[in-house]
Amino acid sequence: xxxxxxxxxxxxxxxxxxxxxxxxxxxxxxxxxxxxxxxxxxxxxxxxxxxxxxxxxxxxxxxxxxxxxxxxxxxxxxxxxxxxxxxxxxxxxxxxxxxxxxxxxxxxxxxxxxxxxxxxxxxxxxxxxxxxxxxxxxxxxxxxxxxxxxxxxxxxxxxxxxxxxxxxxxxxxxxxxxxxxxxxxxxxxxxxxxxxxxxxxxxxxxxxxxxxxxxxxxxxxxxxxxxxxxxxxxxxxxxxxxxxxxxxxxxxxxxxxxxxxxxxxxxxxxxxxxxxxxxxxxxxxxxxxxxxxxxxxxxxxxxxxxxxxxxxxxxxxxxxxxxxxxxxxxx
Amino acid sequence: xxxxxxxxxxxxxxxxxxxxxxxxxxxxxxxxxxxxxxxxxxxxxxxxxxxxxxxxxxxxxxxxxxxxxxxxxxxxxxxxxxxxxxxxxxxxxxxxxxxxxxxxxxxxxxxxxxxxxxxxxxxxxxxxxxxxxxxxxxxxxxxxxxxxxxxxxxxxxxxxxxxxxxxxxxxxxxxxxxxxxxxxxxxxxxxxxxxxxxxxxxxxxxxxxxxxxxxxxxxxxxxxxxxxxxxxxxxxxxxxxxxxxxxxxxxxxxxxxxxxxxxxxxxxxxxxxxxxxxxxxxxxxxxxxxxxxxxxxxxxxxxxxxxxxxxxxxxxxxxxxxxxxxxxxxx
Numbered sequence: 001x002x003x004x005x006x007x008x009x010x011x012x013x014x015x016x017x018x019x020x021x022x023x024x025x026x027x028x029x030x031x032x033x034x035x036x037x038x039x040x041x042x043x044x045x046x047x048x049x050x051x052x053x054x055x056x057x058x059x060x061x062x063x064x065x066x067x068x069x070x071x072x073x074x075x076x077x078x079x080x081x082x083x084x085x086x087x088x089x090x091x092x093x094x095x096x097x098x099x100x101x102x103x104x105x106x107x108x109x110x111x112x113x114x115x116x117x118x119x120x121x122x123x124x125x126x127x128x129x130x131x132x133x134x135x136x137x138x139x140x141x142x143x144x145x146x147x148x149x150x151x152x153x154x155x156x157x158x159x160x161x162x163x164x165x166x167x168x169x170x171x172x173x174x175x176x177x178x179x180x181x182x183x184x185x186x187x188x189x190x191x192x193x194x195x196x197x198x199x200x201x202x203x204x205x206x207x208x209x210x211x212x213x214x215x216x217x218x219x220x221x222x223x224x225x226x227x228x229x230x231x232x233x234x235x236x237x238x239x240x241x242x243x244x245x246x247x248x249x250x251x252x253x254x255x256x257x258x259x260x261x262x263x264x265x266x267x268x269x270x271x272x273x274x275x276x277x278x279x280x281x282x283x284x285x286x287x288x289x290x291x292x293x294x295x296x297x298x299x300x301x302x303x304x305x306x307x308x309x310x311x312x313x314x315x316x317x318x319x320x321x322x323x324x325x326x327x328x329x330x331x
Numbered sequence: 332x333x334x335x336x337x338x339x340x341x342x343x344x345x346x347x348x349x350x351x352x353x354x355x356x357x358x359x360x361x362x363x364x365x366x367x368x369x370x371x372x373x374x375x376x377x378x379x380x381x382x383x384x385x386x387x388x389x390x391x392x393x394x395x396x397x398x399x400x401x402x403x404x405x406x407x408x409x410x411x412x413x414x415x416x417x418x419x420x421x422x423x424x425x426x427x428x429x430x431x432x433x434x435x436x437x438x439x440x441x442x443x444x445x446x447x448x449x450x451x452x453x454x455x456x457x458x459x460x461x462x463x464x465x466x467x468x469x470x471x472x473x474x475x476x477x478x479x480x481x482x483x484x485x486x487x488x489x490x491x492x493x494x495x496x497x498x499x500x501x502x503x504x505x506x507x508x509x510x511x512x513x514x515x516x517x518x519x520x521x522x523x524x525x526x527x528x529x530x531x532x533x534x535x536x537x538x539x540x541x542x543x544x545x546x547x548x549x550x551x552x553x554x555x556x557x558x559x560x561x562x563x564x565x566x567x568x569x570x571x572x573x574x575x576x577x578x579x580x581x582x583x584x585x586x587x588x589x590x591x592x593x594x595x596x597x598x599x600x601x602x603x604x605x606x607x608x609x610x611x612x613x614x615x616x617x618x619x620x621x622x623x624x625x626x627x628x629x630x631x632x633x634x635x636x637x638x639x640x641x642x643x644x645x646x647x648x649x650x651x652x653x654x655x656x657x658x659x660x661x662x
Contacts, residue, residue: 150630151630152483152579152628152630154485154564154577156487156527156566156568174505174508174509174524174525175509175510177505177509178505178506178508178509178510179506179509189607190607190610190612191612193505193569194505194569194570194571194611194612195570195610195611195612196487196568196570196575196610196611197608197610198575198577198608198609198610198623198624198638199608199624206626206627206629207588207624207625207626207627208626208629216629229629229630230629230630231579231628231629231630231631231634231636232629233485233577233624233636233638235487235575235577235638237487237527237568237569238524238525238568238569238570239525239526239527239569240525244527244529244566246485246529246564246566246577248483248562250630257538276520276521277528277529277530278529279521279526279527279528279529280525280526280527281521281522281525281526292529293529293530293538293564294538295537295538295539296537296538297483297562298537298539298547298560298561298562298563299481299482299483299560299561299562299581300562303562305538305562305564307529307564307566
């Protein structure tokens with residue numbers, strides 16, 4: 001890959017796309033050109049990159065020609081709509097949608113967990129689901145001490161997981177509820193302020209939502225462990241942009257708690273706050289995962305329970321995508 | 332016990348005490364007299380019972396004389412301060428504090444789960460922790476199909492668990508956050524609006540909080556199963572008055588999902604909403620527990636996962652306490 005990069009962001013005006021742009025700014029990567037691609041209605045909108053105004057262009061099949069890297073911050077249908085054009089351009093596609101995550105020839109990468117998979121790509125590298133990134137970052141140091149056989153996970157997911165629409169609805173609804181005014185939810189099935197919604201996405205035949213199955217499906221691929229079992233409950237909570245996970249791990253061999261905590265402390269992707277617990281309020285706009293409440297499980301002697309929190313937009317999406325490119329460039 | 336009851340509420344002005352009064356109003360019990368007891372600073376305050384004004388009196392050792400029943404809606408220290416006087420009065424003490432819950436001669440009762448224990452009392456019947464009541468109500472029909480060996484529970488607990496102070500702080504903070512104003516939390520360690528706090532109460536030597544251990548300790552006593560194992564993570568969420576629980580049960584024998592759902596449907600204490608999931612917003616001020624997301628666990632073939640929600644103040648406290656008395660009176 002040539003030194004000065006030409007980079008396109010597909011879906012540049014959405015919350016993840018905008019954060020990809022600002023993460024690229026901070027990345028230290030040598031960037032020759034940034035192309036901002038979106039749907040027709042965003043054309044002409046201007047965004048800043050290193051103090052320079054860049055105009056948003058409409059994404060078309062010819063948009064990707066000459067690009068080295070395309071970041072995808074769009075839903076599956078749009079990613080699928082443009083994949084042939086991106087392939088033809090020869091650009092590396094680092095995609096945040098779930099369209100290609102489980103394809104055999106597409107590496108699915110949590111930076112710091114399975115970086116080596118980056119180099120096995122055939123034109124596409126997929127960014128995992130936000131909860132998968134945050135949860136696996138937290139437990140990766142433990143997986144080095146013992147294979148993780150299974151996990152029970154309950155999530156506390158921020159409204160940012162539903163994108164800009166979710167965040168705007170939350171902020172508007174918060175004002176309405178504070179002022180005792182009526183508010184009609186659209187982005188969510190129900191009022192989310194002063195409520196929690198225990199269903200994210202459609203429920204499949206096995207009783208789990210697609211979102212819940214991602215942890216097991218993506219986790220198996222990232223951990224290179226086809227037998228990993230994950231029972232997950234995904235819950236939307238009235239929090240702006242950081243996801244929290246309550247995780248109980250069943251390890252293959254019993255590991256001392258001190259060993260677990262030492263391993264967590266050594267990870268540069270993890271922060272263990274000393275004077276408080278890990279909380280969404282303190283992780284917003286941070287690129288690390290906070291971990292706390294690490295303790296032996298009371299049910300299984302080989303079990304470890306912990307709590308972890310990460311910014312859904314950054315660690316769970318934009319930051320990980322840009323880190324994938326950095327690892328790829330810098331080796 | 333004579334027919335027309337003389338009832339005192341110790342801690343009548345707090346949120347649980349006030350709800351005990353309104354639950355007594357709805358109870359159909361034949362009540363001759365209600366005595367409202369509180370600390371000195373509430374003396375003279377008037378509260379309505381069946382349209383009649385009752386003045387709050389200061390609780391002293393002589394307050395309980397002639398009473399048939401005393402409801403306790405105070406913290407442990409106040410319950411302990413008055414227990415001798417209540418015993419001497421001969422009144423039955425139905426106590427919501429945790430001071431006596433694990434005493435051998437004190438029945439700990441979730442109505443609908445272990446009603447038979449009510450009649451083994453020696454002057455005190457204890458009301459369990461709110462999460463214990465809500466969770467055990469939800470799983471009691473399953474426990475009849477198979478012994479429950481262990482559970483992994485993550486909670487989503489409302490601010491009402493911290494009493495009036497918690498609810499007031501939440502409402503005030505909600506307004507402040509909506510208006511971008513500063514707010515200094517007092518009832519909680521941190522801002523709770525747009526946040527979740529994964530620690531309720533002090534952390535013990537084993538890494539679990541007292542609140543988290545209640546589920547196992549109280550669960551063993553209520554289920555009459557000294558071997559029950561519960562690994563619990565208690566989390567405060569920005570919800571006003573209903574607690575939610577994500578529960579994964581490991582059963583002794585495999586039970587078909589249909590059987591589980593049929594058993595849940597038959598419980599009069601449970602509602603399974605048909606057109607939406609169980610959510611705090613819809614359970615507030617209700618006396619039943621909503622259950623949804625019932626499904627086979629993906630980790631353990633003998634496992635069942637479910638989600639349940641109950642009003643913390645009513646089902647988790649005041650309603651259960653008054654129901655204990657009704658069962659005791661009506662047999």
